[in-house]
Amino acid sequence: MSLGNLLRRAFSFALLQTISCFAAIAQNSPLSPTNIFAPDSTPAHSIFRISTFVLEITGAIFVVVFSLLAYAVIKFRERKGDEEFEPPQVYGSNQMEVAWTILPVLIVVVLFLSTAQVIHRVQDAPPPPDAIQVTVVGHQFWWEYRYPQYGFVAANELHVPVSDPKDPTPTYLRLLSDDVDHSFWVPRLAGKTDLIPNHPNSMWIDPYQTGLFLGQCAQFCGAEHAKMLIRVYVQSRADFDTWVHGQEQPPVSDPTVAAGSALFIAKTCFACHTIRGTIAAGTIGPDLTHLMSRETIASGVLANTPENLRAWIHNPEAFKAGSKMPVIDMTNDELNQITAYLETLR
């Protein structure tokens, strides 16, 4: 093959290898748990493939133009003894203008056609009938996850089943917002899609591996935008079903914490939070029916331990200044009782 061809193939090979190395390292010993070059779901993979193509083309353009610039700056510099003469004045060349217009236009056409295909494939994919449906509602500064097929509402930690590429079970997310704009971004699973009030969006994921996938809100939504973290638990079908079953149950009703449960009402917690089957039916804050089934609280900011839970209730401002949860006036005893009550909500 010609030298040009050989060089081009060598360049593409080198670039692809570099990116794949990056990705392989990422997948095995993560450079980062949120690396866009470590895709683990079909939308993220489609993006990865077209991104690699774009990088190859822009990389090649960079190498060529950079080399020409560097060459020009070195070769045509003024040298000693040159001071008096002026070089030949060349005013232009129509052929060159045409050439370096047509070539870039062709590159644009190629890039555009390949990109349009991917856009269509990702955005216009119809949901298969057995997909898991989740409605995601963005709030300042937490995530609500409704599972209409099962009839329960969770918060801040999204559970989905793993998907076998030979028999996919994707999860379709319907994205809504309760207040301002947000954006759902879990880089290893998909590109981001915004949650906009009165403008429902949708996206889908079909993770290939089990595990915990991280992300966070990616559209500035106010004071604690930085603390609106996302945790996606991809589980085996069996584990997912177990989780669903647990969420579907009514809340644990433990008589030893009756005092705490009464205080939950007396201190107006019920006005913002829901605990299914009780009179607490507020929707301003997260559903707490199975609070203890979560690893974190405050949308991923704190580990879900009794100490953290107590501290959070005592003064949310200390962890998330600007959080919508007010500081409620209560004695230490009352705080302990409420915490104990919440600790029973497995």
Place this chain on the structure above:
Amino acid sequence: MATDSISLPLPKESSRSVFMDWLCTVDHKKIGIMYIVYALVFLVIMGIEATLMRIQLSRPNNTFLSAEAFNRLFTMHGTTGVFFVAMPILFGFGNYLVPLMIGARDMAFPRLNAFSFWLTAFGGFLLYGSFFAGGPLSQAGSAPDVGWFAYAPLTATAFSAGHSTDYWTIALLVAGIGSIGGAINFVATILCLRCPGMTLNRMPLLAWMNLVMGGLVLVTISPLTAAQIMLMIDRYMSGHFFDPAAGGSVVMWMHFFWIFGHPEVYVLIIPCFAFISEIIPVFSRKAIFGYPAMVAATTGIGFVSLGVWAHHMFTVGMPSYGNAFFVFTTMLVAVPTGIKIFNWLATMWGGKIRFATPMIFCIGFLFQFLIAGLSGVMLADAPFDWQLSNSYFVVAHFHYVIVGGILFAIFAAFYYWFPKMTGRMLSEKLGRWHFWIFLIGFHLTFDFMHVPGLLGMPRRIYTYEPGRGWEIWNLISSIGVIFQAAGILIFVYNMIHSYFKGAVAGNDPWDAWTLEWATTSPPPDYNFAVVPEVRSRRPLWDIKHPQDPDWKYE
């Protein structure tokens, strides 16, 4: 020709009268200088805001700044940069240079010129008043905290209590009117006041590019003004333009804002293309390669840039054909931009390159603008953008354009035209120190800033979690700030020191070819004692090379 005119000594004036002279002036040169000095002050303030933010981001979960303070700082940093640094400084250079380069006595509407400057200046003072209004200074007062693009409904009274958003809205509304006034002046001056013989085909590229920029400003600032009027109606008259509950659309704000916002960045870069197009030929000792192509490319960029705005909205949920359309137009606008890079390259090719300070800043521009443009092509690819949008990759990209491109071109312009404006040369030695130190800082901060974006770090976050692989890159970016600050300090010192002690420049220190070098440094109030007459694009080349003038070949 006025190449040998004498500079008469000015009569001695009392200091009070000098102050009033500048306050009430309608002279384009003084107004130009006021714009530039105003912008430089805000450039330093912007740098301080950036430094504070980078300190906060140098470590995960840092507590140097509160969330509220950080959110106000990034809003002010972005807003200041676009409206009170970049636009004024470019309007300043344009104001100073355009009449001189077309052989005119002043701009078409000198009083409108002064009015436009003071409106813009007032806008900046109003915006910064917000730091001192309302809340405590440690929380950055009542400065706006909604981001420089102020998306609805975050700006609605329900989510933005108090007046912080109103400072943003009104300051920019006022400054926007100033910009429109300035643009009217540019267009009218360039179309109507060219000296005899200077057809449109013979005017310097700087004039062409300010013409395109002026036209673009006329069409692009108004959508922002319109959207801001709508926002005020929503906030103060309980209107419903962006009220989703009443049928309003928050996406509409995004459309209107970006219909302004995207062409606006071309408004910022096109005058910088002008500087590069004037400086590279002089220091390569060759005429610009492909003048008609450069004009066509710039005009093309102006028009196409009006149709790319929704590439800022790829994640908003537009239908697939909508996304595809904007992918196409955005990639298309890269073509004329690339053509310009090739023409500058061809200008240097076969030339005799002199590495004076203006030229090394231009060379820096060329390499950096190339990279910035290519990262832009990546962002133009909607699926790639679904990952990269709203991440630090975007922040790195646009700072590459604004600092690596626009600011470097502005530095080049300073070193090139400071002698004309003040009669003194800037120190070449300090210029080199400025260049190299700033270059190191720029690359430390912004090259490595691309990586956290690729690793999933969103923008506009006041802190970040450890363990996501972002720490080292943020630290490196923050360290780069030290070098950039040092570079700027050297630059400011160079200007102040050279103003008093610099080598006397004379009319034409660079052996250049356009009309501003045909008069004294600084020029007299009336610019030219005798109205120049030109026969080609490089009138001074014709004079210096009477046996080989340009008009034989054009």
Place this chain on the structure above:
Amino acid sequence: MSAVSMELHEKMVAETFSRGRVGMWCLIIAESAIFAIFVAAYIFYIGKSPSGPTPQILSVPVITTICLLSSSLTMHWATAALRKGNLLVFKLSWITTFTLGAIFLGGTAREWHHLIFQEGFTVNTNLFGTTFYSLIGLHASHVAIGLVALGTVMILSLLGKVRAEHAERCEVLALYWHFVDAVWVVVFTVVYGLGR
């Protein structure tokens, strides 16, 4: 060597364009962009109000529209007369233009008074209210500014200070007035034609 004033320079340059006209066209371009955005918002929001009054409550302002559009004609007569030096026709036509414009504004005020106080329909009643009052109000404010300028020239002409050599400046102002009328054609069509 003598300093050259701007006016002299203008006369010496290759006869390009009058800066007053170019400046006014630039202003018109900028204003067109503002109107375009408000019109786009109006059109997009047609039918989107979940409740409240619809454009059916509007009555088509036929008379005031005829007045405003005729004022362009009388304005044209005025500037043509001034160029020929016919000061009497100029003054009469100019006053007529001003009056027709004032009738338009008065009519708009009457329409708004009726809508606000009799129908209870205001800028915040619903989305339609917001878009209607903003768009008509934006146009009306431009008419008002035009009337201030027209009124100033009217007073000056009645004092005998306006002569044939000011024709160019009056034509530049006339350009603005024609623009305001042209915008009304668009606004009228969108609000009273398309929307209803």
